[in-house]
Amino acid sequence: MGMIYLKAGQLKGVGPKKEKILKEMDLQYIDDLLYFFPRKYIDKTRIADLKVHKSGSDGVVSGTIIDIKVKKNYGKKDIMTLRVESQGYIGEILFFNAHYLKNKIKFQKEYFFYGKIELKGKFFKMIHPEIEDFDKKDFLSIEPIYSLPLGLGQKNIRDFIKQCLVFRIYENLPEYYIDKNKLCSREHALKNIHFPESRMKFKEAKYRLIYEEFFKFIFGNQLIKEKNHHQEGVLLKKFRDETNDFISKLLFELTSDQKMVLDEILEDFNSDIPMRRLLQGDVGSGKTVVAVIASYITYLNGFQTAVMVPTEILAMQHYNNFKNVLPDEVKIKLLTSSVQNKKDINREISDGEVDIVIGTHALIQESVNFKNLGFIVTDEQHRFGVNQRKALIDKNKKANYLMMSATPIPRTMSLVMYSDIYVSTINELPTGRKPIDTEIVRSDQLKKLYGKIKTKLENNEQGYIVYPFIEDSEKFEDVKSIKVGYEEINDIFKDYKLGVVHGQQKFEERERILLDFKNGDYDILISTTVIEVGIDVSNASFILINNAERFGLSQLHQLRGRVGRGNIKSHCFLISDSDHERLHALVESNDGFFIAKKDLEIRGPGEVLGIKQHGTNHFLIADMFKHLGIMEQAVNDVAELFEKR
Ligand code: ADP
Numbered sequence: 317m318g319m320i321y322l323k324a325g326q327l328k329g330v331g332p333k334k335e336k337i338l339k340e341m342d343l344q345y346i347d348d349l350l351y352f353f354p355r356k357y358i359d360k361t362r363i364a365d366l367k368v369h370k371s372g373s374d375g376v377v378s379g380t381i382i383d384i385k386v387k388k389n390y391g392k393k394d395i396m397t398l399r400v401e402s403q404g405y406i407g408e409i410l411f412f413n414a415h416y417l418k419n420k421i422k423f424q425k426e427y428f429f430y431g432k433i434e435l436k437g438k439f440f441k442m443i444h445p446e447i448e449d450f451d452k453k454d455f456l457s458i459e460p461i462y463s464l465p466l467g468l469g470q471k472n473i474r475d476f477i478k479q480c481l482v483f484r485i486y487e488n489l490p491e492y493y494i495d496k497n498k499l500c501s502r503e504h505a506l507k508n509i510h511f512p513e514s515r516m517k518f519k520e521a522k523y524r525l526i527y528e529e530f531f532k533f534i535f536g537n538q539l540i541k542e543k544n545h546h547q548e549g550v551l552l553k554k555f556r557d558e559t560n561d562f563i564s565k566l567l568f569e570l571t572s573d574q575k576m577v578l579d580e581i582l583e584d585f586n587s588d589i590p591m592r593r594l595l596q597g598d599v600g601s602g603k604t605v606v607a608v609i610a611s612y613i614t615y616l617n618g619f620q621t622a623v624m625v626p627t628e629i630l631a632m633q634h635y636n637n638f639k640n641v642l643p644d645e646v647k648i649k650l651l652t653s654s655v656q657n658k659k660d661i662n663r664e665i666s667d668g669e670v671d672i673v674i675g676t677h678a679l680i681q682e683s684v685n686f687k688n689l690g691f692i693v694t695d696e697q698h699r700f701g702v703n704q705r706k707a708l709i710d711k712n713k714k715a716n717y718l719m720m721s722a723t724p725i726p727r728t729m730s731l732v733m734y735s736d737i738y739v740s741t742i743n744e745l746p747t748g749r750k751p752i753d754t755e756i757v758r759s760d761q762l763k764k765l766y767g768k769i770k771t772k773l774e775n776n777e778q779g780y781i782v783y784p785f786i787e788d789s790e791k792f793e794d795v796k797s798i799k800v801g802y803e804e805i806n807d808i809f810k811d812y813k814l815g816v817v818h819g820q821q822k823f824e825e826r827e828r829i830l831l832d833f834k835n836g837d838y839d840i841l842i843s844t845t846v847i848e849v850g851i852d853v854s855n856a857s858f859i860l861i862n863n864a865e866r867f868g869l870s871q872l873h874q875l876r877g878r879v880g881r882g883n884i885k886s887h888c889f890l891i892s893d894s895d896h897e898r899l900h901a902l903v904e905s906n907d908g909f910f911i912a913k914k915d916l917e918i919r920g921p922g923e924v925l926g927i928k929q930h931g932t933n934h935f936l937i938a939d940m941f942k943h944l945g946i947m948e949q950a951v952n953d954v955a956e957l958f959e960k961r
Pocket residue numbers: 568569570571574597598599600601602603604605722746747850852854881
């Protein structure tokens with residue numbers, strides 16, 4: 317397909333200036349221009365019926381000139397007034413400074429006019445409409461409108477794209493799937509997406525291009541997946557006995573989903589293809605222990621593990637977790653920006669003295685070099701940008717890579733989003749968990765609520781009180797901050813110990829308070845959303861979220877996930893005087909899949925999954941929600957195609 321390499325600069329009418337603009341718009345090649353779709357269309361296919369036309373709306377009129385007047389306004393705009401006759405109506409049509417029209421307009425000749433039509437009785441008026449000769453019948457068309465920067469006009473781009481459409485346009489989808497899905501050809505589609513010959517043909521074009529876009533995306537990802545199969549990876553033996561022995565010493569029995577996922581990981585480990593796997597599971601489903609066991613197996617094989625998490629607090633918590641569970645001979649180190657003696661740690665990592673490193677993005681610094689990295693984990697992976705994840709993989713491309721996420725997404729969507737990797741899912745929570753009760757509480761019912769909480773505290777249960785901000789702000793008068801909230805809480809809960817954490821504290825301080833909370837030294841932890849991800853205190857049984865309407869749905873679900881992590885009946889109180897559907901969704905369901913789906917509907921995949929960084933919101937015309945049916949077809953077709961080969 318040679319033509320795709322033809323440069324836009326070779327088109328007629330593209331000089332250096334326009335070439336530069338096109339380049340900036342990423343429209344360097346003919347193919348780019350063909351896939352630069354209109355933002356909207358103006359339907360000029362029909363001549364307006366003036367008897368029923370809504371005055372003030374746009375339309376096409378054809379009219380015969382019965383009078384031409386030109387008025388010179390020195391210093392101001394010249395006005396040309398045409399009087400036309402159309403459908404028994406008399407129209408007055410005004411043009412300003414339209415010197416170019418003077419020699420063109422002929423008395424008694426018929427023209428098309430397009431623009432806003434003002435009607436009054438048997439008269440109509442148009443101001444500076446588009447005008448064209450009546451014998452230029454292609455004026456009656458559906459006209460594309462593109463999003464363009466300054467310096468490039470609609471006429472220019474249409475002209476360029478028309479030139480591109482002259483080249484032979486080859487089919488790029490397998491014929492079998494074109495027939496199967498009754499798609500129009502690529503040529504027909506591209507022609508009619510830019511210059512629709514009719515509404516019907518436009519629909520055909522759009523359908524085909526949406527399918528094509530999904531198909532290409534999924535197909536490309538499958539190729540990446542396949543290419544990965546040809547890459548040499550670190551092969552890790554299963555060490556069945558040692559692993560079983562280790563698992564049997566855990567304080568709990570693994571759920572069957574945890575076992576299944578672990579098996580999938582071990583299978584991947586045990587091949588010389590590097591693992592690329594996403595582990596999704598709702599908050600509290602027990603993903604960490606899966607990563608711990610897999611790290612242990614990596615250690616038994618004599619390889620190193622790197623675990624990257626988005627916050628220092630979470631790094632610290634994982635560090636303690638790993639240390640508590642794993643035997644002493646496994647050397648574990650914490651690496652975050654606050655950690656002292658980084659140089660020593662880096663040396664230990666490169667010498668292979670450290671077996672497991674747990675850290676934040678400090679892990680991806682150039683100074684960090686592993687001796688023999690065999691396993692990489694990113695927790696809360698949607699919090700990382702694609703470049704950060706890549707930087708970690710680049711430490712050793714042969715290493716096995718596990719991404720963990722608590723944002724489960726619907727299966728079809730994950731087949732598209734993650735079609736380049738394998739997905740494992742934990743669907744069940746550990747046994748004994750009681751579903752969290754969620755209520756919306758109005759601010760005038762707070763007193764009653766505080767009474768309920770006292771009962772819980774009497775039972776030696778702990779909990780969180782969350783505020784959106786640290787300090788009050790004039791901008792958000794009705795929003796409670798920690799500063800003001802603390803006074804109130806301190807007053808009501810005098811007999812209890814309160815801890816406060818927020819992002820403005822030094823890391824060491826935050827760390828100490830969280831550890832003390834975990835050890836039971838505080839009854840209530842007052843905080844901002846710094847506790848949002850990962851924090852795991854199983855004795856915490858209530859969470860109060862002030863101004864809950866200020867938080868996003870997934871964020872609220874994450875916050876709620878801080879409780880109900882043990883066997884105590886837990887409660888989540890959403891304090892809010894608003895009635896947002898987000899809050900009701902939380903009351904309705906504890907199910908992360910349901911919540912994620914709702915959130916995707918409300919905010920769209922770009923926001924929820926961080927795919928802006930993921931680089932997969934490049935869909936030009938397709939939409940994963942609106943076109944779910946077409947997407948499913950494409951997913952199935954690509955799968956079938958790969959199976960057939
Ligand atoms: P998440 O999937 O949200 O990261 P964690 O891994 O932090 O969840 O696990 C939540 C809590 O559940 C932790 O306290 C963990 O020790 C506990 N847990 C994990 N697996 C089980 C299990 N099979 N049975 C009981 N408790 C478990």
